[in-house]
Amino acid sequence: xxxxEAGQFKATYAEDMAIFPIRQDRIALAVLLGIAFIGVPLLAxxxxxxxxxxxxxxxxxxxxLILALAAIGTNILVGYCGQISLGSGAFMAIGAYSAYKxxxxxxxxxxxxxxxxxxxxxxxxxxILLGGFMAAGAGIxxxxxxxxxxxxxxxxxxxxxxxxxxxxxxxxxxxxxxxxSGSVNAPELDFFGMVVRSPVERYLLCLAVVTVMAVLAKNxxxxxxxxxxxxxxxxxxxxxxxxxxxxxxxxxxFAVSSFIIGVAGALWAFVYLGSWEPLAFSIDRSLELLxxxxxxxxxxxxxxxxxxxxxLIVPIMLNVIPTKLGLPLSTQTITHLQFIIFGSLICYLxxxxxxxxxxxxxxxxxxxxxxxxxx
Amino acid sequence: xxxxxxxxxxxxxxxxxxxxYSLVALGFVLIFKASGVFNYAQGAMVLLAxxxxxxxxxxxxxxxxxxxxxxxxxxxxxxxxxxxxxxLIERFVIGPLVNQDGLxxxxxxxxVTFVIEGAAEMIFGSDxxxxxxxxxxxxxxxxxxxxxGILVNxxxxxxxxxxxxxxxxxxxxxxxxxxxRALRAVADDHLAAHSIGIPISWIWFVVWLVAGLxxxxxxxxxxxxxxxxxxxxxxxxxxxxxxxxxGLTSIPGAIVGGLIVGAGEKLAxxxxxxxxxxxxxxWFAYVLALAVLLLRPQGLFGERIIERV
Numbered sequence: 107x108x109x110x111e112a113g114q115f116k117a118t119y120a121e122d123m124a125i126f127p128i129r130q131d132r133i134a135l136a137v138l139l140g141i142a143f144i145g146v147p148l149l150a151x152x153x154x155x156x157x158x159x160x161x162x163x164x165x166x167x168x169x170x171l172i173l174a175l176a177a178i179g180t181n182i183l184v185g186y187c188g189q190i191s192l193g194s195g196a197f198m199a200i201g202a203y204s205a206y207k208x209x210x211x212x213x214x215x216x217x218x219x220x221x222x223x224x225x226x227x228x229x230x231x232x233x234i235l236l237g238g239f240m241a242a243g244a245g246i247x248x249x250x251x252x253x254x255x256x257x258x259x260x261x262x263x264x265x266x267x268x269x270x271x272x273x274x275x276x277x278x279x280x281x282x283x284x285x286x287s288g289s290v291n292a293p294e295l296d297f298f299g300m301v302v303r304s305p306v307e308r309y310l311l312c313l314a315v316v317t318v319m320a321v322l323a324k325n326x327x328x329x330x331x332x333x334x335x336x337x338x339x340x341x342x343x344x345x346x347x348x349x350x351x352x353x354x355x356x357x358x359x360f361a362v363s364s365f366i367i368g369v370a371g372a373l374w375a376f377v378y379l380g381s382w383e384p385l386a387f388s389i390d391r392s393l394e395l396l397x398x399x400x401x402x403x404x405x406x407x408x409x410x411x412x413x414x415x416x417x418l419i420v421p422i423m424l425n426v427i428p429t430k431l432g433l434p435l436s437t438q439t440i441t442h443l444q445f446i447i448f449g450s451l452i453c454y455l456x457x458x459x460x461x462x463x464x465x466x467x468x469x470x471x472x473x474x475x476x477x478x479x480x481x
Numbered sequence: 482x483x484x485x486x487x488x489x490x491x492x493x494x495x496x497x498x499x500x501x502y503s504l505v506a507l508g509f510v511l512i513f514k515a516s517g518v519f520n521y522a523q524g525a526m527v528l529l530a531x532x533x534x535x536x537x538x539x540x541x542x543x544x545x546x547x548x549x550x551x552x553x554x555x556x557x558x559x560x561x562x563x564x565x566x567x568x569l570i571e572r573f574v575i576g577p578l579v580n581q582d583g584l585x586x587x588x589x590x591x592x593v594t595f596v597i598e599g600a601a602e603m604i605f606g607s608d609x610x611x612x613x614x615x616x617x618x619x620x621x622x623x624x625x626x627x628x629x630g631i632l633v634n635x636x637x638x639x640x641x642x643x644x645x646x647x648x649x650x651x652x653x654x655x656x657x658x659x660x661x662r663a664l665r666a667v668a669d670d671h672l673a674a675h676s677i678g679i680p681i682s683w684i685w686f687v688v689w690l691v692a693g694l695x696x697x698x699x700x701x702x703x704x705x706x707x708x709x710x711x712x713x714x715x716x717x718x719x720x721x722x723x724x725x726x727x728g729l730t731s732i733p734g735a736i737v738g739g740l741i742v743g744a745g746e747k748l749a750x751x752x753x754x755x756x757x758x759x760x761x762x763x764w765f766a767y768v769l770a771l772a773v774l775l776l777r778p779q780g781l782f783g784e785r786i787i788e789r790v
Contacts, residue, residue: 190584251771254778258519258583262725263774265718266767273763389718393591400588442603449595456589457577 109474125324142313150306163305166419171312172374174414177398178323178407179366184396185404186327187359188339189252193264194367194395196271197241199387201368202375203281205237209293209376210283230295234372241368242361244271249360253353256342268389275384289383292376308377315373319366324407326362335359336405367395401455403464412463420448490631491751492744497637499743500644501706504699505720506727506735507647508692513729514668515688518575519583521590524717525597526693529566531700531709532605534559535612552614556697563693566597571686598714607711612704615639640702647698648736651691660687668730722770728783737781742766 109130116122126132146167150157157163180194212225228236248267252260275281282290295302295311302311326332334355337345346352375382394417402413424444428435435443459466505523512520537558541551574589616635655661666674667684675681703713723742727734746765754761779785 184584251775255774256778258587259725259729259774259778259780261587262721262767263771265721266764266771269764269767273760277760397588397591400585404584438607439603442599442607445595445599446603449592449597449599452592452595453574453589456581456585456592457574460578460581460585 109471109477111475125328139317143310147306147310150309160305163309166422168305168309168312168378169374170415170418171309171316172370172378173395173398173418174411175312175316175319175373176367176370176395177402177410177414178320179363179368179370180395181399181402181404181407181410182323182327182335182366183359183363184399185406185409186332186339187335187356187363188342189249189356189359190257190261190396191264191363192261192389192392192396193248193267195387195389195391196268197245197364197367198371198374198391199271199275199384200244200364201234201237201241201371202382202387203237203275203290204240204368205233205372205376206290206292207281207283208233208236227293229298230293230376231297234369234376237372238365238369241371242365245360245364245367246357249357249364252356252360265389268392272384272388275387289381291381292379295376302377312373312377315369319369320407320411323362323366327407331355331358331362339405397452401452401462403462406462406464408467409462409464412467416463420451424448486631487751488748490633491747493631493633494637495744495747496740497634497641497743498747499723499739499741500637500641500736501699501702501739502716502720502723502742503736503739504640504644504647504695504702505716506723506739507644507651507732508695508699509720509724510727510730510732510735511651511692511695512688513724515664516575516667516671516685517583517586518590519587519729520692521587521717522570522594522597523692523696523720524714525594525601526563526566526696527700527703527716528709528711528713529597529601530559530563530693530697531612531704531713532601532610533562534697534700535610535704535709536605538612539610559697559700560694563697564690567686567689567693570689571682575685575689576682594714594717598711602711609708609710610704611708612701614701615705636702636705640706643698643702644736647695648732651732654691660684664688719766722766725770725780726773728780730784731780731782734780734782742769745769 109128111128111130114129116127121127126135146157146163149155150160150163176194176198179197180191183189183191208225208228209230211227212223214223216222244267248264251263255263276288279285282288295308297311302308327335334345334350335358337348337350338352338355338359342352345355371387375386379386398413398417399410400413401416402411403409421444424447425440428440428443455462505527508523508526509520512518512523534555537555538551541554542548546554570593574593575586578586578589616639618635620633620635620638621631653661655665663674663679663684664687666677666679667681671681674684699716700709700713703716707713719742723735723738725738726741727736727738746762746769749765750759750762773781777783
């Protein structure tokens with residue numbers, strides 16, 4: 107009754123092709139954005155429940171936003187273009203470390219040429235975006251094998267990127283500005299004179315970036331490029347026969363995806379972690395992102411958000427529930443139980459709905475259209 | 482002569498540790514051939530088998546049984562555990578997911594990995610357990626030819642012997658037995674195999690069981706080398722480039738790939754490592770796999786991939 111598009115006539119092609127053609131969807135999105143942009147900061151500023159402490163902002167909303175952004179990037183590559191990648195963590199790391207190097211100034215001595223490349227420290231926003239571009243470059247480089255290799259073979263090939271960059275950031279001290287401990291600290295987040303410090307400010311910053319990127323990504327996948335990606339995903343040989351260039355389509359997918367993942371990595375390091383080690387971007391992170399994309403739904407921007415929320419919140423819940431219930435379990439047992447429950451949940455979800463939460467939502471929408479009648 | 486001696490020593494050490502990678506890779510190949518599942522859980526299965534074996538062995542020896550009886554009983558116990566795991570995986574994960582695409586199956590095996598790791602450590606404990614089934618001291622060969630001789634670890638030789646016996650055994654099993662033939666039929670085309678009356682779910686159970694037993698063998702060797710501990714699961718990741726180099730569907734490929742990776746990474750570590758910062762063992766195998774894939778996308782021994790629209 108509520109979710110019915112009867113009476114909403116589309117008089118122009120533009121209306122028909124709109125990003126949210128149904129009025130109820132537009133209202134729901136506006137409400138959601140209103141809550142995210144105005145409601146949450148207001149509640150957090152005046153410390154009203156559930157924002158009495160910074161816990162919800164710091165431990166859940168901030169990582170959720172950034173990981174959702176990284177999941178969108180992964181989804182463009184895996185979900186829209188069908189190229190399985192286990193190297194997302196590495197691209198996050200490239201974004202983070204490039205942004206760090208650019209924000210603290212780059213100095214490459216070229217002794218044999220007699221001069222040095224020196225770039226002065228750049229503003230934070232510029233270095234975060236440039237970090238994204240560096241990740242995009244690395245993505246294109248490691249995407250080249252995708253022209254010859256497919257499927258799970260490609261997945262293992264992308265592992266090369268993961269392990270190579272893990273090693274590089276750990277072992278080559280140039281990347282960490284010769285920090286003795288190997289961990290680096292983010293510079294102060296100065297945006298045109300406005301310094302972002304408190305959790306609410308950080309949240310708003312991430313929210314703005316994620317919103318802009320998500321809108322861009324959504325429009326990209328609806329357009330020419332996105333359709334090329336999907337054609338390649340569905341059957342690459344057939345796509346080639348109808349005139350889609352695999353080289354261009356695959357490499358743009360790698361570039362766009364790595365750019366978004368790189369920006370997410372820079373945000374993760376600068377805004378969320380503050381100081382970090384290469385371990386923050388290990389293979390576990392790559393697998394986590396892949397889980398988010400698959401549980402959320404391959405080929406769905408909204409699915410990326412839901413998947414990110416699920417993968418982030420379930421372990422936290424599994425951690426909190428036994429303590430809340432007061433079960434007499436050792437921390438070790440709880441950790442092992444977490445593993446078991448998380449693993450079984452993933453298997454269960456994959457069996458029950460291999461197309462992820464996005465599919466469940468579209469089924470729900472269909473049902474809601476007819477509700478309360480069965481047909 | 483010192484340089485040549487050192488080179489040979491590194492090469493032999495690398496080849497031998499490559500054999501151990503092959504032991505893990507074999508399990509992957511068996512499952513991929515028969516069911517098209519890229520089984521990330523193989524490393525976790527090695528951990529589970531190793532933990533079951535070493536804990537049962539410790540318990541039996543502590544109760545005063547002679548060592549050889551205890552070893553046989555413990556291996557039997559671990560085999561039963563692997564059979565139960567195989568049945569559970571087939572019944573509750575792989576069976577319901579039949580006909581899903583490779584990525585979904587791969588992710589489900591990561592879920593299985595979490596479950597196995599959690600359960601194995603919860604039941605059998607999560608410390609480092611030393612396992613002493615094989616001698617771990619070293620031989621020095623050709624002492625007359627090279628100063629100091631060439632150091633060869635006895636355990637590595639045992640590992641190579643076991644791998645050889647295992648591959649021969651698997652070859653006989655696949656070529657000569659009725660179940661082995663059925664396995665190959667399922668690997669070729671599972672719908673056709675189903676239609677001529679081969680029970681698919683039974684075959685898949687057998688495949689997972691064989692992979693579990695291969696994991697048990699790998700666990701005895703790796704457990705003796707490193708002690709049975711959680712880090713054994715990372716072997717699964719090291720076995721991936723081995724598979725890719727050898728080809729996902731080839732048993733000899735798993736062995737050859739293991740040898741190439743083992744020798745390559747040891748040689749690279751010794752001869753290239755010092756000039757670019759050390760620790761390149763960490764990624765060398767993957768970059769090697771990438772290079773092989775660019776030349777031969779199906780791996781060295783993999784079946785040629787023919788695509789049709």
